[in-house]
Amino acid sequence: MNAIATGAANAIQIRNLVKRFGTFTAVKDVDLSVPAGSFLVLVGPSGCGKSTLLRMLAGLESPSEGEIAFVGQTVSSGAGGVIADAGRRNAGLVFQSYALWPHMTVAGNIAWPLKVAKWPREKRAKRVAEVLALLGIDVLAERYPAEISGGQQQRVAIARTIAPEPSILLFDEPLSNLDAKLRIEMRSELMRIHRATGATSVYVTHDQVEAMTMATHVAVLNNGRVEQFGRPIDLLRNPETSFVATFLGTPPANLLPVRRVGENLVFGETVLAPSSLAAGRDAVQLLYRAEDVGVGVVPGVPTLVARFAEAAPIAGRTMVTATIDDLRVTGMADGYFSAIPGEPVALSFIRTPDAVFATTGERIHQ
Amino acid sequence: MTSTSLFVPSGSRLLRSGFLLPVLLVAIVAILVVAPLARIVLSTLTPEGMAAWKAVLASPLSANLWWRPLFNTMILGFSVASGCLIIGGFLAWLVVLTDVPGRRLIGMMAMLPYMIPSFAAALAWGTLFRNSRLGGSAGFFETSGLAIPDWLAWGLIPTAIVLIAHYYSLAYTIIAAALSSVGADLVEAGQMAGAKRPRIFFGIILPVVTPALIAATSLTFAGAVANFAAPALLGLPVRMQTLSTRLFGMIETGQNERGFVIALLLIAVSALFLFLSDRLVSGRKAFITVTGKGGRTKRFPLGAWRWPLFAVAAAIGLLTTIVPVLVLAASSLAPQSGALFSNWTLHFWIGEGGGEMAQGQAGIFRNPVLLDAIWSTIRLGLVVAFTTMLLGLALAYTIVQRRGSLLATLLSQLAFLPLLVPSIAFAAAYIALFGAPIGPFPSLYGTFVLLVIAASAHNLPFAVQSGRSVLGQISADIEESARLTGAGLIRRLFAIIFPLAIRGLFAGAILVFVKMVRDLSLVVLLFTATSPVLSMVAYRYAAEGFMQFANAITLVILVVCLAASFLAHSLQNRVQKWKES
Ligand SMILES: Nc1ncnc2c1ncn2[C@@H]1O[C@H](COP(=O)(O)OP(=O)(O)O)[C@@H](O)[C@H]1O
Ligand SMILES: [Mg+2]
Numbered sequence: 001m002n003a004i005a006t007g008a009a010n011a012i013q014i015r016n017l018v019k020r021f022g023t024f025t026a027v028k029d030v031d032l033s034v035p036a037g038s039f040l041v042l043v044g045p046s047g048c049g050k051s052t053l054l055r056m057l058a059g060l061e062s063p064s065e066g067e068i069a070f071v072g073q074t075v076s077s078g079a080g081g082v083i084a085d086a087g088r089r090n091a092g093l094v095f096q097s098y099a100l101w102p103h104m105t106v107a108g109n110i111a112w113p114l115k116v117a118k119w120p121r122e123k124r125a126k127r128v129a130e131v132l133a134l135l136g137i138d139v140l141a142e143r144y145p146a147e148i149s150g151g152q153q154q155r156v157a158i159a160r161t162i163a164p165e166p167s168i169l170l171f172d173e174p175l176s177n178l179d180a181k182l183r184i185e186m187r188s189e190l191m192r193i194h195r196a197t198g199a200t201s202v203y204v205t206h207d208q209v210e211a212m213t214m215a216t217h218v219a220v221l222n223n224g225r226v227e228q229f230g231r232p233i234d235l236l237r238n239p240e241t242s243f244v245a246t247f248l249g250t251p252p253a254n255l256l257p258v259r260r261v262g263e264n265l266v267f268g269e270t271v272l273a274p275s276s277l278a279a280g281r282d283a284v285q286l287l288y289r290a291e292d293v294g295v296g297v298v299p300g301v302p303t304l305v306a307r308f309a310e311a312a313p314i315a316g317r318t319m320v321t322a323t324i325d326d327l328r329v330t331g332m333a334d335g336y337f338s339a340i341p342g343e344p345v346a347l348s349f350i351r352t353p354d355a356v357f358a359t360t361g362e363r364i365h366q
Numbered sequence: 367m368t369s370t371s372l373f374v375p376s377g378s379r380l381l382r383s384g385f386l387l388p389v390l391l392v393a394i395v396a397i398l399v400v401a402p403l404a405r406i407v408l409s410t411l412t413p414e415g416m417a418a419w420k421a422v423l424a425s426p427l428s429a430n431l432w433w434r435p436l437f438n439t440m441i442l443g444f445s446v447a448s449g450c451l452i453i454g455g456f457l458a459w460l461v462v463l464t465d466v467p468g469r470r471l472i473g474m475m476a477m478l479p480y481m482i483p484s485f486a487a488a489l490a491w492g493t494l495f496r497n498s499r500l501g502g503s504a505g506f507f508e509t510s511g512l513a514i515p516d517w518l519a520w521g522l523i524p525t526a527i528v529l530i531a532h533y534y535s536l537a538y539t540i541i542a543a544a545l546s547s548v549g550a551d552l553v554e555a556g557q558m559a560g561a562k563r564p565r566i567f568f569g570i571i572l573p574v575v576t577p578a579l580i581a582a583t584s585l586t587f588a589g590a591v592a593n594f595a596a597p598a599l600l601g602l603p604v605r606m607q608t609l610s611t612r613l614f615g616m617i618e619t620g621q622n623e624r625g626f627v628i629a630l631l632l633i634a635v636s637a638l639f640l641f642l643s644d645r646l647v648s649g650r651k652a653f654i655t656v657t658g659k660g661g662r663t664k665r666f667p668l669g670a671w672r673w674p675l676f677a678v679a680a681a682i683g684l685l686t687t688i689v690p691v692l693v694l695a696a697s698s699l700a701p702q703s704g705a706l707f708s709n710w711t712l713h714f715w716i717g718e719g720g721g722e723m724a725q726g727q728a729g730i731f732r733n734p735v736l737l738d739a740i741w742s743t744i745r746l747g748l749v750v751a752f753t754t755m756l757l758g759l760a761l762a763y764t765i766v767q768r769r770g771s772l773l774a775t776l777l778s779q780l781a782f783l784p785l786l787v788p789s790i791a792f793a794a795a796y797i798a799l800f801g802a803p804i805g806p807f808p809s810l811y812g813t814f815v816l817l818v819i820a821a822s823a824h825n826l827p828f829a830v831q832s833g834r835s836v837l838g839q840i841s842a843d844i845e846e847s848a849r850l851t852g853a854g855l856i857r858r859l860f861a862i863i864f865p866l867a868i869r870g871l872f873a874g875a876i877l878v879f880v881k882m883v884r885d886l887s888l889v890v891l892l893f894t895a896t897s898p899v900l901s902m903v904a905y906r907y908a909a910e911g912f913m914q915f916a917n918a919i920t921l922v923i924l925v926v927c928l929a930a931s932f933l934a935h936s937l938q939n940r941v942q943k944w945k946e947s
Contacts, residue, residue: 060554087560099551103573112569113559164559 010071011036011168011200012057017066018078019052019224026052028224030066034217036167039194041203041232043211044221044247050204051096053221054172057202058093059086070168087116091168092161092199096176098153100145100160107132107141110160117164131159134196135189151182158190162197169194169201175210187214208248212236220244242285242357251290251319254329255357259283268324272302272349277356279364286353293331295320298348304329306347308339322347388764388773394757395780398823402795403787406626409798418623422631431624432631435607439591439635442526442608446590447583449530453682454537454582460679462545463571465665467676473542475683480535481931482690483884483901485595486920487528489908490690492599493697493706493917495519500603502911506693509704520604528596531686533589537582544578545571550664563666577647584643588636592788594887599908609635610790610887617794617891622801629794637786691924698918714914730918739898740922746814746899747882750821751875757822758829759871762837765830778830785827793891796820812894820892821885825878832874840866869937876934880927 010033019027026049034040042050055061056076057068065078070091075084100109107128114124132138135155140148145156154174161169174190175183191214194201205211211218212232219229220243228240232248239245246255258265258272260282265273267286278284295318297303306322306329313319318337321330322345331347339345356364409415422431454476460466461473479487496505497519508514517523548571556566597608607615609632616625668675697703699710711717717729730736761781768774784792796819800810810816822829840862848862886901893902900923908916 058554058558060557085560086554086557091558093555093558095551095555097549097551099549099555101552101555101570101574103570103576113561116556116559116561116565160555161558 010034010069011038012040012202013069013072014057015067015069017053017056017068018064019049019056019061020064026224027056030226032219032226032229034200036071036200037198038216039191039201039203039214040217040219041205041211041215042219042221043205043208044227046206048221049224050206050221051172054093054170054202054204057168058091058170059084059089060093089168090166091170092164092166093170094157094161094172094174096173098145098157098177100153100156102145105142105144106137106148106156109145109156110163113160113164127163131163134162134193135159151178151186154178154186155189158193162193162199165197165199167199169197169199171201171203173205174203175205176207190214209250212248220247222247239287239355240363242287242361242363245287245355245357249289251314251330251332253290253354254288254293254331256286256288256327256329257283257359258286267304270302270304273353277353277364277366279356279366281358281364283359284364285357285359287355287357288349288351289354290319290330291332292349292351292354293329294348294350295331295333295337295345296348297346298350301348301350303346303348305344308341308343308345310341311337311339320345387760388768388777391761391764391777392773395761395777395826398819399780399783399826402792402799402820402823403783406629406795406798410623410626410630412623414623415626418621418627422624422627430607431612431628435609435612435628436631436635438522438597438601438606439608439610439632441522442529442593442597443587443591443639445526446529446533447587449526450534450537450586451579451583453530453534454539454586455541455579457534457538457679457682458542458545460675462542462663463666464668464675466668466672466679468680472676472679472683475680475687476535476538476542478535478683478687479532480539481880481927482532482687482924483595483886483920483927484529484532484593485599485886485901485905485908486694486924487531487686487690488525488596488599489904489913489917489920490693490697491524491528492908493693493703493913495524503703503913506704506706509702516604521601521606524600525596525606526590528600529590529593531690532596533586534682534686536589537586540578540582540585541575544575546663548574548663550662553664580643580647584640587639588788591632591636591639592790592887594790594890595905598905610788613790613794614890617797622797625794626798629791632791633787636788636791640786691921694917694921694924698914698921700914703913714918727912727915730915730922735898736900736903736919739900739903742814742898743883743900743923744926746817746821747879749818750825750882751878753818753822754825754829754878755833755871755875757826758831758833758874759836759867760833761826761830762833766834766837781826781830783827784824787824789824789885789888790891792824793820793888796823797891812892817889817892817899821882821888824888825881828878828881829874832870832877836867836870836874839870873934873937876930876937880930880934883930884923884927 013033014030017027017030018025028049030053032040042053044050052061056063059076059082062081063076063078067077068075070089073084074080075089076082101112104112110128110131111124114127119127128141129138132141135158137152137155137159140152140156145153148156154177158174171190175186178186187210190203203210203214215232217229218232218235220227220235222243228235228244235244236248239248242255245253256267256272258267260275260278263275264271265275265278265284265286272286277286304324306324309321309323309328311318311320311333313336316335318333318335319330320333320337321328323329329347356366358364410419421427457472457476461469461476466472492505494506495514495518496502497508497514497516498504499516499519505514505519552570552574553566556570561569592610594610594614597606597611598614601608602611609628613625613628613632616622616628693706696706698714699712700706701709701711701713713729715729716731718732727733761777765774765778787795796816797811800816803809810819844862844866848858853861884901886905889899889902890905893899900919904916904919904923907913907919
């Protein structure tokens with residue numbers, strides 16, 4: 001809800017955008033703006049309204065309220081509906097399903113939008129060859145979509161979208177149908193293409209890793225609302241809500257509900273922190289990052305006993321997840337660690353909490 | 367895709383030995399399909415046969431025997447195919463791609479006409495439009511003072527209209543299925559490219575569904591060419607002949623060789639078009655939509671046209687489903703066939719014979735011949751449904767198990783052969799084979815057994831198809847996971863395989879039953895007085911001018927068909943619902 005930059009020159013400016021389907025509100029009062037050349041990632045759990053927001057940017061869906069402007073030009077608004085058609089806003093959309101036209105060859109798929117835009121034949125052929133080369137799929141030019149693999153279809157979909165040289169590129173979970181290895185490969189590929197085209201990109205994903213690695217700007221969505229908007233590193237360092245704090249970051253950070261007892265904040269029977277952190281509230285949530293939770297007893301710091309759930313080695317250390325009743329807590333052990341599920345393990349909170357949140361989710365600044 | 371292991375080593379050594387069943391099946395298919403077709407060809411190669419070829423193709427008679435019927439048949443084929451494409455395509459577009467109100471209702475009404483036998487529509491047409499030119503009582507319109515010209519009462523035009531009213535439903539089903547496979551994303555990708563609605567329609571939607579359009583055209587064409595009931599009821603009284611009515615006339619008057627020659631020519635015409643369209647489709651790239659999240663389709667707003675187009679669609683639906691049924695019902699109650707709505711009586715249903723009415727004949731439910739026919743029809747339907755599904759399952763099992771082998775290819779090709787043969791020509795082939803005693807076996811002509819054999823053979827393509835889909839529901843994994851629990855074959859058969867297969871089998875069997883109950887063109891040649899079936903009795907009554915009886919019987923057929931279809935539909939839904947969970 002806090003715009004980073006403002007001004008007419010913003011490539012994309014979204015003001016008070018609302019989208020309702022009947023009585024259901026899919027997108028609630030969104031305010032965002034990014035300068036030209038940014039890579040904006042919309043991230044959030046499935047069903048939070050990412051695609052709906054993207055489709056409004058594309059001009060496939062009209063807003064119920066609010067306004068969208070590209071480079072100062074209003075393209076959609078609650079009052080005027082879709083003012084500039086999908087085809088007229090100089091934007092390209094890569095569909096999650098790729099949406100390749102099955103009756104056209106790869107080259108045909110890429111050329112058709114250019115044909116619609118009345119590009120002359122030579123220029124068209126030249127551009128098709130150019131994007132085919134850019135995506136490394138020259139050899140597939142004469143194949144039909146049904147005759148190429150999923151990863152190749154993905155490349156064709158991207159090539160088709162960038163061929164008309166749109167100034168805004170929209171991606172709807174483009175990598176979600178690829179296997180893990182291909183996904184990482186395409187991630188760098190997409191960033192390369194972003195640099196090569198210089199187009200302002202809006203990228204929708206539910207994968208926070210993609211958001212953190214690719215974005216210049218991230219908007220975390222939840223239930224149709226923007227929870228927080230900013231640079232990826234700022235969101236990671238200074239989460240404004242407990243949702244953002246637990247959604248971003250690998251391994252996920254821990255949120256422990258605590259009560260105030262006298263001068264202390266206690267979890268169960270264990271004293272974790274001084275009550276001054278709660279700013280006068282009776283119950284709050286403490287954020288501990290996984291690297292701030294040690295496995296085993298460390299003298300002089302609060303320790304909890306949890307039941308071992310699972311362990312995964314990461315970069316020479318081990319990420320250990322244990323449960324306390326229904327709460328999952330993740331900590332880091334040095335070297336390799338293993339235990340029998342259900343066995344008690346001690347978790348030590350070796351640093352003070354990274355942030356404090358009210359039970360309703362908002363951050364309590366110290 | 368899914369391989370099946372219905373039978374396992376320990377269980378059935380007989381089948382597992384992998385020899386007896388395939389050999390048996392090849393023999394059965396050979397007798398059912400190959401022998402009659404071979405026989406009919408051979409019959410026309412005898413001296414009498416050669417004379418018949420000459421008479422049909424190159425003699426002063428050939429204009430009447432071949433060229434004019436061919437001409438009429440082609441006109442019917444083309445006009446029905448284009449009419450079906452237009453109406454079926456229009457409705458499919460409306461239902462799948464627009465925001466027309468009452469889409470489900472329109473869609474449902476568009477599927478119904480195919481459930482109603484084509485002679486029902488033909489009879490209803492006659493009841494309304496018949497004029498008094500040929501003597502006999504006039505239809506409803508003429509009786510009400512509206513002069514009906516001959517071209518509207520008899521001949522090609524009414525036949526074509528009735529056939530379109532029947533077959534458009536088939537075109538609708540095929541085209542609607544294809545249109546709903548065009549995902550919204552494909553259309554929206556076109557919008558993003560800046561294409562306008564006509565450009566998207568002609569550049570994306572139309573090319574993607576072209577194979578379906580071709581399939582719809584060729585199937586409705588073949589249906590119209592092969593249809594017997596409509597041209598017989600609406601064309602024969604004015605001597606309009608098609609190949610199928612000609613064929614019927616020849617066999618009925620004992621000119622079997624000429625009949626066989628015409629049957630072969632009819633097969634050639636129908637198969638040629640099916641073959642050509644198949645070429646056309648397979649010559650193209652198969653436009654399988656590549657991915658796509660569960661069929662969201664793009665609906666275009668119709669704006670001010672919503673209600674007018676709804677009215678057009680609803681009118682088409684009403685005129686081809688409810689109206690014919692109401693007309694038949696009213697006619698079966700009206701003593702004077704022209705005055706549909708006066709002096710209603712139940713005489714034609716339950717009246718006692720001997721009175722003034724209907725030349726002293728009793729109502730259909732008091733007529734022993736008719737009660738007999740009801741029983742025969744249901745018996746025929748049940749027996750054929752059973753034999754067809756049994757054969758289909760065995761064939762499908764063998765074909766799936768031996769996928770890729772010569773045997774499997776042979777079996778599936780042979781089993782699909784009847785698809786190319788119009789049923790009346792198929793019946794002619796059966797007469798050629800079984801019309802005379804074969805060695806020690808007596809002639810089967812006119813027996814119930816012959817009807818059952820011929821019908822099972824003609825249903826083979828459907829049988830194999832539904833057998834495969836039933837087997838497809840039992841994937842090898844399911845069966846194997848049951849085996850891993852240690853359950854024995856019998857246990858697995860009853861706990862896993864039957865519950866999974868039975869509903870599919872049952873649904874398929876009901877469809878076969880419906881096909882048999884409403885069929886006329888297959889039974890019309892094989893029928894004799896000893897094994898009357900309802901459709902045939904209705905046809906006889908209509909030919910003799912007892913329209914009320916014909917209409918009443920047709921209603922009985924309709925009720926049986928609709929009840930069975932409804933049963934099949936709800937079963938199918940249950941099968942699918944359970945598949946999703
Ligand atoms: N056309 C529609 N009609 C009604 N509800 C919709 C429509 N499109 C999306 N929604 C609802 O809006 C919410 C957000 O959907 P979407 O934007 O697709 O979520 P996601 O973040 O997973 O992309 C979902 O609850 C979805 O059911
Ligand atoms: Mg989505």
